[in-house]
Amino acid sequence: MKSDHHVILRVIGKCFIPLIVIYGFYVHFHGEVGAGGAFQAGVVLAVAIILHSLTFGLANTMRAVPPAFARTLAAIGVLIFVGMGFLTVVQGGLFLEYQALFAEPPGGHDGQHAGIIIVELGVLFAVAGAMTTIFYALAGRVAEIRDEDW
Amino acid sequence: MRELFTADAGPALINIALLAILFVVAIAIARLRSLFAIVMLSGVYSLVSAAWYIAVDAVDVGYTEAAVGAGMSTAVLLGAMLLTARTAKPEKPLKKLGPFLICGATAVMLIYATVDLPGLGDPNAPANTGAGLTYLQVNWFDTGVPNVVTSVLATYRGFDTMGETVVVFVAGLAVAMLLGFGERSLAETLRTAKKRRGKGKEGEGS
Numbered sequence: 001m002k003s004d005h006h007v008i009l010r011v012i013g014k015c016f017i018p019l020i021v022i023y024g025f026y027v028h029f030h031g032e033v034g035a036g037g038a039f040q041a042g043v044v045l046a047v048a049i050i051l052h053s054l055t056f057g058l059a060n061t062m063r064a065v066p067p068a069f070a071r072t073l074a075a076i077g078v079l080i081f082v083g084m085g086f087l088t089v090v091q092g093g094l095f096l097e098y099q100a101l102f103a104e105p106p107g108g109h110d111g112q113h114a115g116i117i118i119v120e121l122g123v124l125f126a127v128a129g130a131m132t133t134i135f136y137a138l139a140g141r142v143a144e145i146r147d148e149d150w
Numbered sequence: 151m152r153e154l155f156t157a158d159a160g161p162a163l164i165n166i167a168l169l170a171i172l173f174v175v176a177i178a179i180a181r182l183r184s185l186f187a188i189v190m191l192s193g194v195y196s197l198v199s200a201a202w203y204i205a206v207d208a209v210d211v212g213y214t215e216a217a218v219g220a221g222m223s224t225a226v227l228l229g230a231m232l233l234t235a236r237t238a239k240p241e242k243p244l245k246k247l248g249p250f251l252i253c254g255a256t257a258v259m260l261i262y263a264t265v266d267l268p269g270l271g272d273p274n275a276p277a278n279t280g281a282g283l284t285y286l287q288v289n290w291f292d293t294g295v296p297n298v299v300t301s302v303l304a305t306y307r308g309f310d311t312m313g314e315t316v317v318v319f320v321a322g323l324a325v326a327m328l329l330g331f332g333e334r335s336l337a338e339t340l341r342t343a344k345k346r347r348g349k350g351k352e353g354e355g356s
Contacts, residue, residue, distance in 0.1 A: 027213075033296045035209040037303060039314075043217040050225045067331050071322070078319045081312050096308035109294030116295065116304040119311070126315045130322030131222055137329040138229035 006055070013055035020048040028124050032113070038120035042127025049132050058139050067140075070132035077125025084119050161205065168202040183238050185231045193224035206270060210299050 028041035053061035085096045093100025098115025102108070175195045182188050196219030203212030268275035285298055285306065295301040303311050 031297065031300050035297075035299075036213050037210070037300055040213050040217045043214075043222050047217065047221040047225070050222075054225075062333070067333050071326065071331065074319050074322055078315055081315050085308075085312065096305075096312070098305060112293040112295065112301075112305060116293075116300065119304050119308065120300075123311065123315050126319050130318045133322040133331070134226060134325045135229065136333075137326045137331060138226060138233070140331070140333065141233060141329060 010055050013051055017048050017052055020044060020051065024048065028120065029117075031120060032116060038123035039127055042124045043131055045124070045128040046131035046135065050135050053135070053139065058136075062136070062140075065132065067133065067136045070129045070136065072129070073125050074129030074133060077122045077127070077129060080122030080125065081119055084115060084122065088115070164205050165202070168198055168205060171198050172202070183240065185234070185236055185238060186228075188238075189224060189227045189231055192227065193220050196220040196224070 024041045024044035027036040027044060028038055031037035031041070049061060049065055052064065088097050088100050089095055091100045091103065096115075096119075098111045098119075099106070101111035101115055104111055172195060175191055175198065179188050179191050179195065182191070196215055200212045200216035200220060203209075203215055272278070285302055289295065289298050289301050293301045293305050295305075
């Protein structure tokens with residue numbers, strides 16, 4: 001890296017990517033009490049990966065987050081969501097009826113909280129994985145952005 | 151003239167300013183030919199409209215717009231743009247007439263429709279009296295989740311959300327199957343770049 005004139009971009013990106021990831025998880029786990037939720041958090045996580053690839057090059061990003069991992073993550077997310085639905089059926093409730101999870105009286109809300117968190121985790125995985133896969137599919141087809149294109 | 155300086159004047163001015171920015175950006179997008187500038191301006195458009203959603207108290211919508219519209223789709227459009235030419239072909243003046251007429255007619259219809267809309271935050275609006283009110287009353291006893299948006303999304307409308315998740319997954323799958331997963335084409339790109347450059351690792355990743 002002799003002629004690295006994007007060094008400011010790289011340093012700032014390096015500072016920001018962990019913050020963006022933490023913010024994504026904050027939005028996800030805070031979705032119950034504040035604005036936001038798993039869909040937004042998943043996109044924020046994917047955006048952190050995209051920022052990494054924009055500043056460090058796609059090859060480095062694919063080494064850090066392999067495309068196979070991204071698409072597996074998306075599939076696992078959908079499986080978590082659907083599996084949660086069947087788990088409530090096994091526990092004696094309707095499909096996705098979280099109240100039946102712990103067999104608690106109508107006043108209790110533990111099942112609701114656990115169900116929502118797990119289901120949203122599935123959404124988070126699915127959205128982050130699918131968005132990263134889409135980005136890889138599009139960005140993998142072109143060479144690095146040349147300086148003349150900017 | 152006196153009504154201009156009431157408590158509502160501040161939010162109204164913010165709304166007008168944000169919508170004016172949106173209008174200017176939209177005109178600029180329509181007139182530009184450079185695709186790179188258009189993609190960047192569409193990101194700006196999403197960001198400004200996200201700010202506007204926040205200004206009219208639609209925090210969740212604004213959040214989604216900022217994350218998906220300004221962040222994600224700008225990056226995806228950038229990737230798609232790099233696959234094509236850098237500038238759009240100029241059109242004949244006569245060909246612009248049709249889209250202009252359609253846009254004008256749609257605008258007239260929309261403005262005509264806004265006359266009947268209830269005011270912002272009107273408690274008697276249909277959205278606030280029907281199912282919305284029921285959710286607000288029932289939610290806390292049913293789920294104990296403070297954010298009604300989340301409980302409607304995950305509990306009351308859990309099946310819908312499952313469908314949305316599957317849709318997102320299928321969209322990713324479809325793009326990957328159409329365009330490839332990116333690995334092979336990237337490897338090819340790297341190989342040709344290496345061949346062109348002659349000697350290997352120098353400058354890779356810069």
